[in-house]
Structures are given as structure tokens and as C-alpha cells.
Amino acid sequence: MSPTYLKKPAPLPTNETGHVTGQIDVKGIVSSVIDDVRKNGDEAVRRYSEKFDKWSPESFRLSKEQIEAIISKVPQQTIDDIKEVQSNVRAFAQKQKESLKDFEVEIRPGVHLGQKNVPIDAVGCYIPGGRYPLLASAHMTILTAKIAGVPNVIACTPPINGEIPNATVAAMYFAGADAIYLLGGTQAIAAMAIGTETIPKVNFICGPGNAFVATAKAMLYGEIGIDLFAGPTEVLIVADEDASPFMCAVDLLSQAEHGPDTPAVLVTNSERVGKETIEHVEKILTTTNMSTAGLASTSWKAFGEVVVTETIDEAYKVADTYASEHVQILTKSPRDALTKMSNYGALFLGAKTCVSYGDKVIGTNHVLPTKGAARYTGGLCVQKFLKTYTYQEIKTEEASGALGRLCGRAARAENFEGHARSGDLRASLFAKDQIDWIYTRE
Structure with missing residues (x-):
């Protein structure tokens, strides 16, 4: 028997062409902002910050003195709660990190294969503002990246109605952000992904946001990595x-x-x-x-x-x-x-x-x-901030010669003669096979 629906979603209103009425051209707006930031750097970032957030400070990056002054305005109970929540996030993220093991194995005599988990060099974290100051997003993104071992974590959050979100900044600081920027929206995502005169380019961007932020991340994916395509x-x-x-x-x-x-x-x-x-x-x-x-x-x-x-x-x-x-x-x-x-x-x-x-x-x-x-x-998890690399080393002539023979046969089955010859060469050097295509040897 099919499920019964006591309540279904309401149909979205559409116009005569079948498109949802009142829909904003998010992709068009985001694309133009990204292109502008790519061409004009800080000047474009400042212009959009003024337009969308009414925010144009001397520097978007908060200095150590500014951060200390901001944190001093946050109630002690809020600070205590931030630290308690972050201890929970830290404990779980640390267990995730410990579950990821580098290893090396000798899969057959003389053949050694290994795996290493290497942190991404630079990560940008976006902490939303909008209707609410989302302190928890600072814990989830910045702190998790730092537990993963990312050496450079920059973080952006927008002002809320022209005001500094003091508690959010405190959460970003205690989570371990290496630099905090009071900057929001598409302009923040574009600046971190592309890099400007004052905002360094990152290799990966994470964090939730509105439709403009999500669309910017999706459009820049490939140029940088992202956590998720968010909705x-x-x-x-x-x-x-x-x-x-x-x-x-x-x-x-x-x-x-x-x-x-x-x-x-x-x-x-x-x-x-x-x-x-x-x-x-x-x-x-x-x-x-x-x-x-x-x-x-x-x-x-x-x-x-x-x-x-x-x-x-x-x-x-x-x-x-x-x-x-x-x-x-x-x-x-x-x-x-x-x-x-x-x-x-x-x-x-x-x-x-x-x-x-x-x-x-x-x-x-x-x-x-x-x-x-x-x-x-x-x-999002610790693993998202790590690149899993492999490495290989053959330590004996016998193993290399045997694999050379196997490589020659396997590659020729796929009509890859160049690959086959790499294997043949090792079979010749280390297993003393006679290879008819080798006309000279140094």
C-alpha cells in the first residue's frame, strides 16, 4: 500500500512560462560579482560590501587589538558557553582525526605501498550572519580545520545591520582562526577563492550561507574545493x-x-x-x-x-x-x-x-x-580538510623485474605500448630479460 499524505508541500506559484514567480536571478548576480572581484580585487570587494551590507571599514581584517576589544564586550556566560561547546566539537573532531591512519604495507616481497593524510595548506571559512549570528558555524568549520592540521585558516563573517557580531567574532577567535575578516556574502567567497591585494587566496572554502553564498561556492568549485553544495x-x-x-x-x-x-x-x-x-x-x-x-x-x-x-x-x-x-x-x-x-x-x-x-x-x-x-x-568533518596521498617504493630487483613483466603484459592488453616499455625496461635491468626494442643502453 502506498503512503498516505496528511499534508503535502504547497505548489510554488508560477507564471505563464512555468517559472517560479518572484524568483531572483541569483546566478546572474553572483556571476557578475565574481567577475568584478576577479578584475578589480579589493576595490570591487569594498564596493559590494557597501552596497549589500552598508559596511566599508578602513580594513576588513580585524586587528588583534580590535578582536580583544570586541571580545571584552561579550558576556562572560556567553564566552564560557562558547568554550564548552567548542570542547565538545574539539573532542569529536580529534577522534575523527585519530581514526585516520597513515600506513605503509609490504603487499608482496620488496613492494612497499603507503598512504599519507596531508592537511590542505589554506582554508577559508564562511560564518553566516543575516537573520541570526551563527556562532556554531565558527566551531564547526574553523575548529575542525585546525584539528585537521590546516596551517592557515582565514574566516569571514558579515556585519549584522551595520553592527559587529561580537559573539560570533569571539567564537571565531577561540576556534583558532588565523585571520578574521568582517566581510560577507558573495564578495567574501569570491575574495577568498580568487585572492585580492589584502585577502589571501585559499584552496578550500567551507561553511553554510544563503543562496548567494551557496551559488558562489558552486560556481567557484574546481578553482577551489568546497565542502558541500548547500541548500x-x-x-x-x-x-x-x-x-x-x-x-x-x-x-x-x-x-x-x-x-x-x-x-x-x-x-x-x-x-x-x-x-x-x-x-x-x-x-x-x-x-x-x-x-x-x-x-x-x-x-x-x-x-x-x-x-x-x-x-x-x-x-x-x-x-x-x-x-x-x-x-x-x-x-x-x-x-x-x-x-x-x-x-x-x-x-x-x-x-x-x-x-x-x-x-x-x-x-x-x-x-x-x-x-x-x-x-x-x-x-563536513576532519577528513574534508585532508588530502589522502599514496606513495610507492620497490626495494628489491626481483620485485621490480617481476612487476616489469606483469606491466608489459597488462599494458599491451590495453594497447599502451609506452607503458609496456617502462615495464620492459625494469624487466631488462633487474630480471635480465632480453628486450628486442632496446637498441641502446647507457
Whole structure:
């Protein structure tokens, strides 16, 4: 039996040509900014910062004295909380680093193969501003890169309504940023990717952001590496008949407040849980003075879904088709999801755990795949900042001669005569084979 939809996403309004109405030409705007920064460097960066953020300081880079003055304005409790959260992120990232082992193995006598994990030389981290100061993004990006061993980490964050986001700067500093720039949007991504007179070029850019930031990263991918092709935040809850509909509603709305385009999905084998969750969502949005109710309501109306299945196993299968960024499991046996599901950015198991913990405090990384990308990749982690290299050394003449013979046969099977001759030469030198094409030898 097919799943039943108690609530489906609202269709997006389109014009007579079939295009979504009111859609901004994000790609066109981003492309022009990138081209301008490529041609005009700092002058273009300053012009766009003035245009989009009303921000044009003498230097976008904060000096040590400025950072110290900014941090002095942050309440001590906030500083303490930043450090506690960063200790969680640091501990988990360190365990990730320890799980990655350099190794060398002798796969056959005389043939040695090895692997090394080498940090990227220079990384740029983007910490969003916009509606909210996202301190946690500083922990997730800067700190993780430093644990990976990246020697040069620069970080950009925009001013918020013309004001310095003091707590964000503090989080960036305590996370270990080597340079902090008060600069946002496409101009920040372009400056870090391309390099300007005052902003050094990096080799990799990470961090969440709005559609302009995400599009800039995507357009510059290849010229630099990026963490993920990012989209709006997503949440999906798998719930059984014993789950609390009120908890389902609260947790769905905790993510829907991110913006007006956040998919919030409930998949359950209980029609009662589905219907009562919808009722609780409406009550919370209209009666509890939730400060972000406007955004959450817009997301819920346009992108909220409630799906009812016959069995909990079917619910897991349906949930897996979404490949959602955050998947929360509210069932009697939440750890079943570890074997029942394979497509998700991060799992949050049981009623004692929630997605908000992952977003803000628990220690795992909150930069996660969206728009179905969880089908082929995981989220930001220490491994993303490391390049895995291999090396090879043959230490005996016998091994080199034997591989030379094998290489000659394997290469000629593919009609690669030049490759074959490299092998033949070693077979001649080290196994004393007679090679008819060798007409001279030094």
C-alpha cells in the first residue's frame, strides 16, 4: 500500500512560462560579482560590501587589538558557553582525526605501498550572519580545520545591520582562526577563492550561507574545493505510534524557523500521531508567541509534509528516499535506524536527542548535505580538510623485474605500448630479460 499524505508541500506559484514567480536571478548576480572581484580585487570587494551590507571599514581584517576589544564586550556566560561547546566539537573532531591512519604495507616481497593524510595548506571559512549570528558555524568549520592540521585558516563573517557580531567574532577567535575578516556574502567567497591585494587566496572554502553564498561556492568549485553544495536546512522525523505528537511538532518547528524554505517532514506509521502533530504545529504557531513564528509558518505551509505508512519498516524506507539533512528517530527502538537507513546527513536517535543539539552544542558537525546529496556524501568533518596521498617504493630487483613483466603484459592488453616499455625496461635491468626494442643502453 502506498503512503498516505496528511499534508503535502504547497505548489510554488508560477507564471505563464512555468517559472517560479518572484524568483531572483541569483546566478546572474553572483556571476557578475565574481567577475568584478576577479578584475578589480579589493576595490570591487569594498564596493559590494557597501552596497549589500552598508559596511566599508578602513580594513576588513580585524586587528588583534580590535578582536580583544570586541571580545571584552561579550558576556562572560556567553564566552564560557562558547568554550564548552567548542570542547565538545574539539573532542569529536580529534577522534575523527585519530581514526585516520597513515600506513605503509609490504603487499608482496620488496613492494612497499603507503598512504599519507596531508592537511590542505589554506582554508577559508564562511560564518553566516543575516537573520541570526551563527556562532556554531565558527566551531564547526574553523575548529575542525585546525584539528585537521590546516596551517592557515582565514574566516569571514558579515556585519549584522551595520553592527559587529561580537559573539560570533569571539567564537571565531577561540576556534583558532588565523585571520578574521568582517566581510560577507558573495564578495567574501569570491575574495577568498580568487585572492585580492589584502585577502589571501585559499584552496578550500567551507561553511553554510544563503543562496548567494551557496551559488558562489558552486560556481567557484574546481578553482577551489568546497565542502558541500548547500541548500536550505532540512529536517525529517520518523515516529511510531508511541511518539509524542507535541514533541514532533516542537522539533519540526525548531528547524522550520531557519528560513522560509525549510522542508520539515514527519513520516509515521500512526495516523493519530500524524494528525495530532499537525494540530500541535498550528497551535504553537498561533498561540505561544514564538518569536520566529512568521518564518516557521511560511516554511511549514509551503514545505511541510506529514506522511503515514502502514509499518515502521515502511516508514524507514520512505524516509530514506528523502535523504534528508537531519533525521530524527522518535521510536521505541531508535537505534534500528542505524541498520534500516543509509541516506541522511546526520541521525538523532531517541526522544532525549534533538536536531537542535546537533546544530548548536553536542559536538558533531552541523554542516551537512542537503537536496538529496546525502545519497552520495556525508557532512563536513576532519577528513574534508585532508588530502589522502599514496606513495610507492620497490626495494628489491626481483620485485621490480617481476612487476616489469606483469606491466608489459597488462599494458599491451590495453594497447599502451609506452607503458609496456617502462615495464620492459625494469624487466631488462633487474630480471635480465632480453628486450628486442632496446637498441641502446647507457
